[in-house]
Amino acid sequence: MKKVLITPRSYGKYNKEELIALFHKNDIEPIFNPYGRIMDEKEMIQEIKDVDGLIVGVDPVNSNVLKCAPKLKAVAKYGVGTDNIDCDYAAKNGISVTKTMNANSDAVADFTMALMLAVARRVVEIDAGCHSEDWSKKEALDIYGKKIGVLGLGAIGRGVVKRAKGFDMEVYGFDVFENVEYNKQNNIKFTDIDTIIKECDFISLHMPLVEETKYILNKNNLKNAKENLIIINTARGGLINEDDLYDMLVAKKIYGVGIDAFENEAVHDSKLLKLTNVIAGSHTAASSKGAINTMSKMATEHVIEDLLK
Missing domain, CATH: 3.40.50.720 (NAD(P)-binding Rossmann-like Domain)
Structure with missing residues (x-):
């Protein structure tokens, strides 16, 4: 079974059961942020080493982190800003990167x-x-x-x-x-x-x-x-x-x-x-109920689609 690490704390706040069911339907196990906060580089390295996919907020996904994820094939940004992701490294190593455009x-x-x-x-x-x-x-x-x-x-x-x-x-x-x-x-x-x-x-x-x-x-x-x-x-x-x-x-x-x-x-x-x-503000502009639902579902669909290719 493939595994997807999910770091955003607000992910699935209002539609989590639906999203988990979608993962399981596609034989994917979701793994949630165990820290209840934004992870640092060391924590990301620890959590990402055995996953196939990643749904990420603003946690660091630089080359140091990506090098420690040999199975990683798909990164879905929970939002639109990818400055925390080394997109060049991802592209060179066959890792897809998607964004939840216009969701928030x-x-x-x-x-x-x-x-x-x-x-x-x-x-x-x-x-x-x-x-x-x-x-x-x-x-x-x-x-x-x-x-x-x-x-x-x-x-x-x-x-x-x-x-x-x-x-x-x-x-x-x-x-x-x-x-x-x-x-x-x-x-x-x-x-x-x-x-x-x-x-x-x-x-x-x-x-x-x-x-x-x-x-x-x-x-x-x-x-x-x-x-x-x-x-x-x-x-x-x-x-x-x-x-x-x-x-x-x-x-x-x-x-x-x-x-x-x-x-x-x-x-x-x-x-x-x-x-x-x-x-x-606490980087909370996108944190409305409607935006959270849309971003969560869109990021889930993106990472599943890329993992099933």
Whole structure:
């Protein structure tokens, strides 16, 4: 019987029996994350050595891990970002890598807007004050009719564009590839990152983390930020230089950030967490019931299909 290691903690939360039955129907044994958290490299090496397939979240699947999995034939990403997977090594060694494309796009776009509203209107700060019997008025920023720059116009970025239009926002966009027809249809001002930083009130990140995008926002370009800029990152932590971001937040050069992805996940000592103008998430933007169901089923179907080839 083939074996599939499943690392995401939310996998099958609402449809686990259905998914296990699907595995068993195809003579496959699912093995679940024994740690109840994101695994480190050493733990991945230990757990992956005897499996044929892998369904993985953000746990490390680098070449060191893959070298220790001689039977591995299929990796199904529970999500869309594959920066934690050595796809080159996988391709060279006949290991298929699939993604659950668009399964969580709406959930992440929703959470992006929730963070944007929360930061701009100081929702967390006001709530904490009320729970401490501080009923003072706290001035905040508007969203309606403002300018937003969307960095990355894939499925999630386009979802944010659609939602931003509901707030009558003026949309600027940037991506590695320009889709002229889409931009024209949606009245997007496609431009460069420096222009977006100077012109926009909000910046929302939806890009993959690759060599070209690492620290795409940093002190050198953010020093030209428009007054009261708000940054939302529901993509990957390494897109922003967090030390630079901290300095600019403390200096009030940036109004606030909503950040659901840190460069080092499950961070314990980030300076950013000490700031009141930072609203943090635990890489949870995709964690809606609908998205979890869809990602779980899609990843399962992908890994079964590849193992049965």
